[in-house]
Amino acid sequence: MSELRWNPLRMNWVIVVKERGRGPQDYHLERERVTTTSCPFCYGQEAKTTQEVFAIRPEANPSGTSNWKVRVIPNKYPALRIEGDLDKRGVGLYDVMNGVGAHEVIVESPDHGRSMADFSPAEIVDVLKAYRARLLDLRKDPRFRYIIIFKNHGVEAGATIPHPHSQLIAVPITPPVVATKLSVSRDYYHRKERCLMCDMLDQEREEKERLVRDDDHFMVFAPFASSFPFELCIAPRRHSHDFALLGDEELTALAETLKDTLYRLRHVLRDPPYNLVLHNAPPMHLRLGKPSHWGSLPYDYHWHIELVPRLVKTAGFERGTGFHINPTPPEQAARYLREANLPAVL
Amino acid sequence: MSELRWNPLRMNWVIVVKERGRGPQDYHLERERVTTTSCPFCYGQEAKTTQEVFAIRPEANPSGTSNWKVRVIPNKYPALRIEGDLDKRGVGLYDVMNGVGAHEVIVESPDHGRSMADFSPAEIVDVLKAYRARLLDLRKDPRFRYIIIFKNHGVEAGATIPHPHSQLIAVPITPPVVATKLSVSRDYYHRKERCLMCDMLDQEREEKERLVRDDDHFMVFAPFASSFPFELCIAPRRHSHDFALLGDEELTALAETLKDTLYRLRHVLRDPPYNLVLHNAPPMHLRLGKPSHWGSLPYDYHWHIELVPRLVKTAGFERGTGFHINPTPPEQAARYLREANLPAVL
Numbered sequence: 001m002s003e004l005r006w007n008p009l010r011m012n013w014v015i016v017v018k019e020r021g022r023g024p025q026d027y028h029l030e031r032e033r034v035t036t037t038s039c040p041f042c043y044g045q046e047a048k049t050t051q052e053v054f055a056i057r058p059e060a061n062p063s064g065t066s067n068w069k070v071r072v073i074p075n076k077y078p079a080l081r082i083e084g085d086l087d088k089r090g091v092g093l094y095d096v097m098n099g100v101g102a103h104e105v106i107v108e109s110p111d112h113g114r115s116m117a118d119f120s121p122a123e124i125v126d127v128l129k130a131y132r133a134r135l136l137d138l139r140k141d142p143r144f145r146y147i148i149i150f151k152n153h154g155v156e157a158g159a160t161i162p163h164p165h166s167q168l169i170a171v172p173i174t175p176p177v178v179a180t181k182l183s184v185s186r187d188y189y190h191r192k193e194r195c196l197m198c199d200m201l202d203q204e205r206e207e208k209e210r211l212v213r214d215d216d217h218f219m220v221f222a223p224f225a226s227s228f229p230f231e232l233c234i235a236p237r238r239h240s241h242d243f244a245l246l247g248d249e250e251l252t253a254l255a256e257t258l259k260d261t262l263y264r265l266r267h268v269l270r271d272p273p274y275n276l277v278l279h280n281a282p283p284m285h286l287r288l289g290k291p292s293h294w295g296s297l298p299y300d301y302h303w304h305i306e307l308v309p310r311l312v313k314t315a316g317f318e319r320g321t322g323f324h325i326n327p328t329p330p331e332q333a334a335r336y337l338r339e340a341n342l343p344a345v346l
Numbered sequence: 347m348s349e350l351r352w353n354p355l356r357m358n359w360v361i362v363v364k365e366r367g368r369g370p371q372d373y374h375l376e377r378e379r380v381t382t383t384s385c386p387f388c389y390g391q392e393a394k395t396t397q398e399v400f401a402i403r404p405e406a407n408p409s410g411t412s413n414w415k416v417r418v419i420p421n422k423y424p425a426l427r428i429e430g431d432l433d434k435r436g437v438g439l440y441d442v443m444n445g446v447g448a449h450e451v452i453v454e455s456p457d458h459g460r461s462m463a464d465f466s467p468a469e470i471v472d473v474l475k476a477y478r479a480r481l482l483d484l485r486k487d488p489r490f491r492y493i494i495i496f497k498n499h500g501v502e503a504g505a506t507i508p509h510p511h512s513q514l515i516a517v518p519i520t521p522p523v524v525a526t527k528l529s530v531s532r533d534y535y536h537r538k539e540r541c542l543m544c545d546m547l548d549q550e551r552e553e554k555e556r557l558v559r560d561d562d563h564f565m566v567f568a569p570f571a572s573s574f575p576f577e578l579c580i581a582p583r584r585h586s587h588d589f590a591l592l593g594d595e596e597l598t599a600l601a602e603t604l605k606d607t608l609y610r611l612r613h614v615l616r617d618p619p620y621n622l623v624l625h626n627a628p629p630m631h632l633r634l635g636k637p638s639h640w641g642s643l644p645y646d647y648h649w650h651i652e653l654v655p656r657l658v659k660t661a662g663f664e665r666g667t668g669f670h671i672n673p674t675p676p677e678q679a680a681r682y683l684r685e686a687n688l689p690a691v692l
Contacts, residue, residue: 007571008534008542011526014571015671022575022673024614024682027657079663079671092549093542094570150662158661167663175667180357188354196354196439203438224440225353225360229368268370277666308665311373315504316496317425317513319654320623321521325361325425327368336370 002079002099004173013173015079015099040076041163043110050074053104054133056126070126071107072134072168078103079169086143086172102138102170106130106149112163115153115271117262124255125248127166131278132251134168135244139283144170146178146282154273157310166276174282181279182301189300197302198239209331212338213260217253220261222330222337228308229328230269230337232261235304241281243303258305264337265309272309279304348425348445350519359519361425361445386422387453387509396420399450400479402472416472417453418480418514424449425515432489432518448484448516452476452495458509461499461617463608470601471594473512477624478597480514481590485629490516492524492628500619503656512622520628527625528647535646543648544585555677558684559606563599566607568676568683574654575674576615576683578607581650587627589649604651610683611655618655625650 002017040048043066054072074082080101088097108116108127116124131149138147151166152158174182188196204211204221212232213220220234234257236250246254265272281301318324348363386394389412400418420428426447434443454462454473462470477495484493497512498504520528534542550557550567558578559566566580580603582596592600611618627647664670 005571007569007573008546009527009530009569010523010571010573011530012571012573013669014573015669016571016675017671017673018675021675021678023678024576024616026673027575027618028616091570092553093545094549146667148663148666150666152661156659158659169663171667171669175669177356177666177668181355184355184357199439200354203440207438223353223355224437225351225356225358225362227353227356227358227360229373230370270370270374272373275662275665277662279666306666313502313504314660315498316621316623317494317515319621320494320496320523320625320652321492321517322523323359323361323517323521325363327363327372329362329364329367332367332369 001081001084004097004099006095008093008095012176017079017099020077039112039161039163041105041107041161041165042112046071050076054130054137056129066110068110069123070109070130072130073105073107075103075105075167080171097172100143100172102141102144102147102168104134104168106134106166106168108164108166115164115262116151116258117266117271119259121252121255121259124258125251128246128251128255129248131166131168132244132246135280138168138170139244141170141283143172144283145174146171147280148175148178149278149280151276152273153276154271154310157273157275159273178279178282182282185301195239195300195302197235197304201235201237210334212264212334213257215253215257217250218257220257222334224330226326226330226333227324229311229326230265230272230309230333231326231330232265232307232337233304234258234261234307235302239299239302241299241301241303243278243280261307261337264340264342265307267342268336268340269309269311272311274307274309277306277308279306347427347430350443350445352441354439354441358522363425363445366423385458385507385509387451387507387511388458389456392417396422400476400483402475412456414456415469416455416476418476419451419453421449421451421513426517443518446489446518448487448490448493448514450480450514452480452512452514454510454512461510461608462497462604463612463617465605467598467601467605470604471597474592474597474601475594477512477514478590478592481626484514484516485590487516487629489518490629491520492517493626494521494524495624495626497622498619499622500617500656503619503621505619524625524628528628531647541585541646541648543581543650547581547583556680558610558680559603561599561603563596564603566603568680570676572672572676572679573670575657575672576611576618576655576679577672577676578611578653578683579650580604580607580653581648585645585648587645587647587649589624589626607653607683610686610688611653613688614682614686615655615657618657620653620655623652623654625652 004013005016050073052073055068056070057068080099082102086097147170149168185196201219210222223233280303350359351362396419398419401414402416403414426445428448432443432446493516495514531542547565556568569579626649
């Protein structure tokens, strides 16, 4: 069982893994790691994983066989566990609760050596359908305050298994980054009767210089105050608070946007490591008939995707201040990506 | 000139470097970097650096010669510049100001190949004296809301030059991490008439299991909610809000604590990369006769040092939530460090 522990000075919860706590030798090994020969996410290795919770298969294929396109399994070494209750308690002046939640892996393809930038839009649609299905299922559990879906590509971005996959973590506490985005969006809406992200998209479309792509369905732009070089935001042009409301046609448009964007990043930055994060409204916003934790309708939030290449290291300054130093102005990053002379593979 | 830009969704300022903005090829090069042969921080290379602002020399040696022990110079490629005013302004719905501040490098030793864990306590005292002198000088400038001193050791911790050095950055905005620590400490003091860190030190001393070292002058412990494995906090046992008030004798006690702690980390974790951050009260708290920005006396804050080995990579989950996952319970980390069978070199 892991624990959620409150840091009273930084005002934040930390997930502390208590079983199989890693000792010094585990970190030595990690820094000297060689790639393993057998990958648990490949075809034929299904018995090595936990019990599948969702899959997309070519029609009329039984569950559990190797003939799958996308496959979702609980993480074998979860940061949070689905069983038990929170048991919130104090330890002297500290606060702690049990690490209850969900931690799943979305295996995006049976093909070990490809990455999402290689996928066809149809293959990306299958991954997005898996995201949607897992969100719709897990948001029924009232213990979960937030469900985050993210993808780490490359060792420098935190990927430990090279086989293409995303992860989902459901947490029993609204995370601080999410809480800030929600409250900012709510306050902005209350003051202006407009959505903050909608206003940002309008300004980006008008100023153009931070725009990478705009097909009327989805916009891709380098945020004005990007924390990292070549950071991108992907947002639906039409206001919506919930990714899971996307129909199959809209998923196709998003898949085309993702394919093109990842392909540009790879070409311009030579397959950079990156993190991709889906920022969606929290489950409490989405359960019908329940009052919102945030004291407002869900509809003031605008879901979006953050895509952050990991080209610079964060260090003491970032840890000590919470500020970032970005050595590439977003206007310049957007121009490189927008004007890239792409080999015709799309 | 760099810019400070406000991220309206994350509610945070970002420093965007605008001159010499780095293009894609700069990041290719960085990932393929080979170590350079000539180091600007070594003896005899002083002409390659900017004009020295502080140094500690053996007695009766003129400034500018190679015979120095510690040397402070403005960063040649500063994130923030000392000249100019902030010129705060709006750009559509965004906010921006000029990147005014200070960015200095503290070269800790003329010896390229040693690190602070190799230094004698007397050598560390000289480094701490340089910290103190630069803090006392720069806090006179009313434009600076905060002065942070930090040290990145090892490539994985963000060091780009291996020669032992620390950095100082003075910023015109109170950073969010600092603002949180200040307001939490103030609120705690107002409610309890006691200092939060003092209470934490009492609890750590009583529970013992997260304690690494305690010599009655300084305590070293693994925080209850450590964000990272083997994270440590070093704090003076006696309440004080200002590192710069330390006398030479207290600096010696701190140097002994630092030496022992860094030596333990190196031995147990095989010279891990790490970030060291000095958390001190902000200049506004320290200027006599000025009302505090935080509406309280400075004395409710307790200065401390954060020491964070970089053994795990942060990824999409951390970026998307602000939460951290720590795979080593602090009780276990403290035990490894406390009980380490150190070779007798101290």
